[in-house]
Amino acid sequence: xxxxxAEYDGRVLIxxxxxxxxxxxxxxxxxxxxxYALFPHMTVEQNIGFGLRMRNWTxxxxxxxxxxxxxxxxxxxxxxxxxxxxxxxxxQRVALARAIxxxxxxxxxxxxxxxxxxxxxxxxxVELRQLQQSVGITTxxxxxxxxxxLALSDKVIVMNHGEVRQFGTxxxxxxxxxxxxxxDFIGKSNIFAAQIVAEEGGYLVCRLANGAVVKAPASxxxxxxxxxxxxxxxxxxxxxxxxxxxxxxxxxxxxxxxxVTYLGHRSKxxxxxxxxxxxxxxxxxxxxxxxxxxxxIGQAVTLSWLPENTVVIGD
Amino acid sequence: xxxxxxxxxxxxxxxxxxxxPLIVLIGVSxxxxxxxxxxxxxxxxxxxxxxVNRDGFLRAIQMTLxxxxxxxxxxxxxSILVSLAIVRYKFAGKDLLLxxxxxxxxxxxxxxxxxxxxxxxxxxxxxxxxxxxxxxGVITLPFAARVVVSTMMGARISLEEAACSLGAPPWKAFWLxxxxxxxxxxxxxxxxxxxxxxxxxxxxxxLVWDRTTLPVEIYTFVQTENDPTGAAISSAIVxxxxxLVLVLNRLxxxxxxxxx
Numbered sequence: 103x104x105x106x107x108a109e110y111d112g113r114v115l116i117x118x119x120x121x122x123x124x125x126x127x128x129x130x131x132x133x134x135x136x137x138y139a140l141f142p143h144m145t146v147e148q149n150i151g152f153g154l155r156m157r158n159w160t161x162x163x164x165x166x167x168x169x170x171x172x173x174x175x176x177x178x179x180x181x182x183x184x185x186x187x188x189x190x191x192x193x194q195r196v197a198l199a200r201a202i203x204x205x206x207x208x209x210x211x212x213x214x215x216x217x218x219x220x221x222x223x224x225x226x227x228v229e230l231r232q233l234q235q236s237v238g239i240t241t242x243x244x245x246x247x248x249x250x251x252l253a254l255s256d257k258v259i260v261m262n263h264g265e266v267r268q269f270g271t272x273x274x275x276x277x278x279x280x281x282x283x284x285x286d287f288i289g290k291s292n293i294f295a296a297q298i299v300a301e302e303g304g305y306l307v308c309r310l311a312n313g314a315v316v317k318a319p320a321s322x323x324x325x326x327x328x329x330x331x332x333x334x335x336x337x338x339x340x341x342x343x344x345x346x347x348x349x350x351x352x353x354x355x356x357x358x359x360x361x362v363t364y365l366g367h368r369s370k371x372x373x374x375x376x377x378x379x380x381x382x383x384x385x386x387x388x389x390x391x392x393x394x395x396x397x398x399i400g401q402a403v404t405l406s407w408l409p410e411n412t413v414v415i416g417d
Numbered sequence: 418x419x420x421x422x423x424x425x426x427x428x429x430x431x432x433x434x435x436x437x438p439l440i441v442l443i444g445v446s447x448x449x450x451x452x453x454x455x456x457x458x459x460x461x462x463x464x465x466x467x468x469v470n471r472d473g474f475l476r477a478i479q480m481t482l483x484x485x486x487x488x489x490x491x492x493x494x495x496s497i498l499v500s501l502a503i504v505r506y507k508f509a510g511k512d513l514l515l516x517x518x519x520x521x522x523x524x525x526x527x528x529x530x531x532x533x534x535x536x537x538x539x540x541x542x543x544x545x546x547x548x549x550x551x552x553x554g555v556i557t558l559p560f561a562a563r564v565v566v567s568t569m570m571g572a573r574i575s576l577e578e579a580a581c582s583l584g585a586p587p588w589k590a591f592w593l594x595x596x597x598x599x600x601x602x603x604x605x606x607x608x609x610x611x612x613x614x615x616x617x618x619x620x621x622x623x624l625v626w627d628r629t630t631l632p633v634e635i636y637t638f639v640q641t642e643n644d645p646t647g648a649a650i651s652s653a654i655v656x657x658x659x660x661l662v663l664v665l666n667r668l669x670x671x672x673x674x675x676x677x
Contacts (some may be wrong), residue, residue, distance in 0.1 A: 107578055126581040127590075139579035143597045153583035204583055 119129030140185035153204035171199035263350035316353040317409035336384040344402035351406035446648035464649035478632035485614040487554035496565035530620030545628035559604035568602025
């Protein structure tokens with residue numbers, strides 16, 4: 103739609119100018135396709151220079167720009183290779199160099215990291231972010247990887263079934279999700295239905311379906327008696343032996359460990375509450391005062407967390 | 418080891434069956450006398466010289482080459498358009514179109530020839546030039562289209578889109594990106610179309626009113642005459658094909674011809 107390859111309703115503006123009637127080849131949008139779409143019969147240099155050739159640049163200007171692109175993306179020495187002679191990461195850098203070479207008004211990256219293995223993907227994320235900031239081109243990055251979205255963006259748009267759910271900085275999206283979809287989609291969340299029973303000392307006192315009473319930060323539009331949802335991030339919960347929660351964490355719930363998944367630096371623990379609801383807890387395995395050995399299936403535990411870490415969401 | 422031997426024997430057997438008749442043919446064409454003996458009695462090239470003496474052969478060669486060239490250009494060009502439609506677009510009757518184009522592969526040549534004969538005579542067209550161009554256009558198309566369609570499937574649309582996003586107008590994107598990618602397929606398609614037209618006998622023989630083609634002419638000759646000229650011209654074809662394959666192999670590589 104942005105690139106002009108699909109039919110759509112509505113309006114697309116770049117720098118305040120409508121581009122809806124403009125055919126793809128006149129839009130000047132640099133695109134990195136999911137499969138990179140490198141021209142297999144052209145060398146790296148010819149690929150990077152293609153857009154400039156289409157713009158009828160002089161041979162020497164093309165050559166200079168191609169060399170700049172090669173240096174910028176550290177493709178030195180690969181200029182006369184063909185795409186099939188490159189690794190996945192190199193192919194991707196060529197695709198990026200090709201898209202940047204035309205000095206686009208907008209850079210569109212369509213899940214460019216999806217085809218790479220995890221380590222390479224992490225490296226490329228860092229590289230992409232640095233590159234994007236150094237060339238200063240507005241970049242639209244499409245991804246299904248939530249962590250990637252948070253790591254790479256200044257602003258995130260969360261979409262579900264073609265509908266925009268939230269628009270904001272990564273921190274806003276993560277810390278103050280507007281609805282249950284966003285709360286659960288960007289990082290896992292434990293979500294409870296609750297009812298506001300009172301308001302005291304800047305906190306909402308809420309009763310959960312299982313009878314537990316917890317506190318949440320007061321919010322402007324929360325009316326006493328109304329039904330709301332509370333979201334608690336798994337990593338903000340603290341796991342303790344039953345009845346021995348640390349002081350200071352006011353919100354508490356009792357449960358039994360149902361499952362423990364060991365992940366090296368942390369463990370994912372699923373706790374069954376007294377009303378059979380499940381709750382996910384992320385605990386670091388190593389750390390000051392941390393002892394992971396007692397987390398066993400069937401163990402009775404008390405979960406506690408700070409009222410400030412409870413997020414109130416409307417629906 | 419026993420198994421390897423059997424496979425080898427089978428392989429050589431097949432090659433022998435293919436090659437031996439050709440050796441006999443070439444042998445016969447070299448006879449010094451009028452009899453068609455193998456091994457030849459005496460060696461001479463007089464029957465090759467005799468090809469030129471017979472006006473019918475020369476005119477038939479002309480006609481055959483002309484038909485082959487025209488139907489090759491036609492079917493390759495149409496194949497490009499058809500494969501673009503089939504691979505790149507969605508439309509009703511897509512499968513039907515492909516089936517219709519490929520149908521001459523399945524319908525017996527005799528039926529195709531007879532159908533053309535009846536249709537054209539109903540229309541009052543009794544000119545071989547027109548009839549044969551139409552016929553060969555139809556029978557060569559499936560061979561070309563099959564190759565080009567499968568090649569086109571390998572040329573991803575995202576490549577053209579990438580070219581467009583970089584500033585290439587659609588026709589330029591097609592010409593600079595897709596065309597080079599399907600070129601090997603076009604070469605293969607051209608060879609198939611050319612050979613199909615060149616060697617067609619069964620359907621062609623129904624439509625030889627005022628002009629004839631080489632395969633039909635050879636057949637007619639063998640039925641009426643009894644000297645090795647027929648063998649000579651057939652051998653000449655075999656030798657030219659060998660030469661052609663050598664040249665094509667040099668230009669395209671044999672893999673390009675054998676892979677679909």
